[in-house]
Amino acid sequence: MSELGLYSIRLGLLAAVVGILAGFYGGLTRRDDWGRVAERSVYLVFGFLGVAMFALFWALANNDFSLAYVARHSARSMELHYRLGALWGGQAGSLMLWAFLLMAFGSAGVYANRNLHRRLIPWVAVMLLLNAGFFLGLLEFLSNPFERLPHDQVLSDGQGLNPLLQHPVMMIHPIMLYLGFTGFATPFAFAFAALVTGELGTSWFRTTRRWSLIAWLALGCGIVLGGRWAYEVLGWGGYWAWDPVENASLMPWLAATAYLHSVMIQEKRNMLKTWNVVLIGLTYCMCLFGTFLTRSGIVQSVHAFTDAGWYKPIFLAYVGVSALLFYSAVFYRRRELASPNRLESVVSRESSFILNNWVFMVLLAVVFGFTMLPVFSESLSGERLTLGPHFFNVVTAPLALILLFLTGVGPLIAWRKASPASLRRQFKWPTLSGVFSTIILAGIFWGEVGYWALCCWGLCAFVSATIIQEYVLAIAARRRIHGESVFTAFATLLRKNQRRYGGYIIHLGVVVMLLGISGSVFNYERLENMVPGDSVDVQEYRLEYLTAEPITQQHYGGATARIALYRQENPLAVMEPQKRVYWLEQQPSTIPSIYSTWSEDIYVILNNIETDGSATLKIYRNPLVNWIWAGAILFAMGGIAILWPHPGRPGSEDPA
Amino acid sequence: MSKGAQITIGVVIVALLLGWYGYTNLQGEASFQYYQNLGEFLAKSSTLEGESLRVHGYVANDSIHRDLKGKKVRFVVQNDPPHAGLATESTLDVLFLGLETPDMFKDGAEVVIEGRVQNHQTGTVFLADNLMAKCPSKFEAQANQGEPGGNMPL
Known part of the structure; x- marks a missing residue:
């Protein structure tokens, strides 16, 4: 069985190389037959990786300790599901899972768009296969999960999986996180293809946005599950410590959140095209960088004492080449990307979204800078400086509150230019709710908590009120016009305007999570x-x-x-x-x-x-x-509401 | 007022507020920490009194004393692992203000201590308010694979 895995990886690598060459040739000459070769290579590589995954699962399930990987990460005494989970308990296995999920997501993306964006497909295939090829190369040459132990060293039992990882959450958390990380490769590849071909019309980013949303949701859930695991297993009383490994997963999520918001402006107002491709590029580069950060041990982390000599230079080069390739394409198309429209008013939904993007970028820069400070300071001055969690908390808290405020403002404020009358009408009740909640809570907790906590709660009330107002008004309107019951009206809203009303549920989930986090005062x-x-x-x-x-x-x-x-x-x-x-x-x-x-x-x-x-x-x-956990469930439900397929209503999307 | 001016004013106000906030909240707090191994640290420990520090070293054999009444743990840190058999020239006395030592904390464990240094006539004591440890032995390579405490290896 393990030979099957060994050869699958080799053949997968071969298929990836063929696909890359075919995609390049087909893309350059615009020959569709070569484009199809590239497209099919994507499916083929996915297939080979699937077989390799199966072979490793098989070896783990059947205690094949002749494989070094199985002997090092599994043991007879472990229950079956943890033996299978050991697939992502070590380096070689997790690299394979990375490549497999990358191609699973990528194949689905390519298959769904194979007729819609014919000219993009060869280049999408090139980008996806370059990424998969990199990982397959690592698997084949440097870290092969099917490597056999020498005959005289074969053990009758394995060394077992780190007991901390033998936890139910660990069966899901890594998959969610990797799905998030690798999922962004698909929108990245589509953006890259659009840049190379110059087909920068409206359609590619609609596709891209949907695929980013899936990856973004998975990543978000993965991050929260990681916190849950830390809380239940590590026994230090908390769920988030601003450890480099945690930050590595947060950074791409921040970039992606900014992207998912700014892409709406492009859709509605045809603005910010350059910015959006920059953001999707940044998101994927952050995913790669996060992977690098976690595995290379470049920043001393309390948790990750990894040391893989070959890993650092090779992986850093990979991140660098990906970024260079992508941003050269952005630079090459900079004129085509220029937007004809300008911001019309500072008081408009566009500007609130732009502000949202700035704050996300500042947040990302802060997390990045603080995480990398030991590396930067050592290379500049020879002194390693580090920052404790307190520093992160102090700096990120006000930024999070600004974002919370914008979460309430964005959906209520009009596009282009909001009139004073509409502002008064829209913001009266939410503002009153926020102010009164703050006053009441201040009366109860004055002296016990700082004004930042009060500020947070007031804003949570404000945002919740905006969301409730949006739902109440819309449901009331449907009841009046269509005579629907409250429940039917609610369901219809979610179905007819998935992104808007699903988005509100996501916002509500975030508000609930922030309330949970604020409980830490x-x-x-x-x-x-x-x-x-x-x-x-x-x-x-x-x-x-x-x-x-x-x-x-x-x-x-x-x-x-x-x-x-x-x-x-x-x-x-x-x-x-x-x-x-x-x-x-x-x-x-x-x-x-x-x-x-x-x-x-x-x-x-x-x-x-x-x-x-x-x-x-x-x-x-x-x-x-x-x-926090309840908020995360709401968050996931909102995401599912947005992605839920409603047959026959492909054009029903209206951005919130 | 032009849009550019409106935006500029907004950005300046926010930047000032954030600057003021950061200044008032981070002053005097454990701000930057110097991360050093014990050798680097001892070379200039006299100048570092009062600074927030993060020092890396190994627990000397038989040096751990738990004071249950006073809720303190005393131990000695040295630059090289005790089992490496190297001659240890200088060591550091550490007073950890708490009893909640990590699982891996034992003789020979590789530790990172966070806190401040106090110089007395009798010598230097490191007052640690945070103590992290990783496992000392052959199992290390194994533990590395799974990164207890973070996300899964990527």
Whole structure:
């Protein structure tokens, strides 16, 4: 079976090279037969990668420890789904998953547009296959998942997957994240093809936008799932630490969010064409750069101590060449891209979107600069400077609030030029809601929280009110005109104007997430060293340490602390945080116990059983964390509402 | 007023507000940290008193003492891993203000400590308010593959 994988990668690489040459030739000579060769090469490479994926899954499922990769990342004792998940537990496997998802998404994109954009297809194929070819080359020559161990070293059992990765979220999170990263290759390739061919009309970016949206949603969900995993597995009480690895996934998302907004201006007003291609290029380059950042270990991260000597120069060259190729094409077409229309008024939806783009760019620059500071400062002055999470929080918070404000303003303000009368009409209720919420919350929490939190809550109320107003007015209108029920009217809105009303749900999801994040202003933590019978108060909760028991599991040992949780003397739960040591991997791990409600989480970590038998416990009270996950679900639902196919209504799209 | 002027004024106001905000919020906070390994650090530790620092080193064998009452951990950091068998010339006494040491924290562990340095007559003590560790042994190569704590390897 593993030979199948080995040859699939080799043949895939061959097919990619053929496709690239055919695409170039077909594109240059405009010969459709060669274009078709390139197109089919895309499907073929996808097919070969699919076979290779299958072969590695097969080897993992059947414990083929003659393969170095399987021996290093899997073990007999692991459950089947984690054995399969080990495919993305190591470098070679994750590179293959990257290439596979890239081509899965790319093939779908090419197939869906094969008749619509005939002239673009050869160049799309070239770009996709260049990317896939790069990864296939890495797999073939530098990091082959089907490499066999020498005969005298074959093991009867593998070394096992890092236990921290043996978590249900880890079955989805990497796929979502890679789907996001690789998904942007398709719009990138279409943009590139449009630039090369000069067919810069309106149609290519409509296609591009839809494919970017899918990638953007997947990336967004992947980021949140990563936070969820960190929260449940890593046992440090939080979900986001501004670690370089986390930032690597956030940066392309920021660029893509800016793109998805500014592309609407192009659609409505035929402006910002250059800017939009610059943004889609930036998004994909950020994806590649993020991949590079995570894997190269160029920035010392608490988490990622990776060291792959060959990786740094090769991958950096890859990012550089991709960017150079793309932006040369942008430069080449700069005159064709110039927009005939100009901004008509500062008070207009266009300008609010442009402002949104600026803020996203500043945010991206800040995250990029802060993340790379150790590298830059070392090369400039020889001193490695780093910045802690506090720095990120302080700088990004006001930018996020500006964006939140614009989230409310954008959809209500008119295109071109908003009249004072329409502004008054549209903004009366949302503004009042925002102001009154701020006053009420200030009355309750004055002195406890800073004005940034109040500002955030006021803006959340403002934005929620704009969204509710939009829905209420539209539903009322449908009821009046068509006599529909509230529910039917709601469903019709979502169907007839997917992007607008789905977009509002996404916005609402973001608002809910921001509320959840803002709950951190009330975060409370304490460290206790307790003996059985000791009790500690955490605001209205009381935690009583009952006992500690040794763990006797097959794969790991350690201790479980049993803690009774009371709220005003009502028993709520027995919490059981664990300290584990995985035998096979010789790796300790801390499993927090979380008592989760809508208002707060009580999060307990067993840090250590001390030599005198006492337990060192860290107790956190994290308000509103569940809102973050709920907001993310809303976000995903909004995205699904936008992408939901409604047969027979292809032209129903109207930008929000 | 022209659109250009309106935009310029808006941008200037926002930039000023952000500048003021950043200035007031980041002053005196742990701003920039110098990231150094122990050797680099010790060469100029006398000049770095009060600075926010991030130092990389290895936990010396048998140096960890947990003070449960005072909620502190004392340990000694040296420049090279103890199991490397190199002669250690100079070491640093560290006082970690907490008990919540990471899982990987043990003799020989590779650590990054964040905090400030205090010079006394008796010597230099590093007051760490943050402590990160990675695993010391042969398993390191394995742990690298999975990057505990971040996203999956890409």
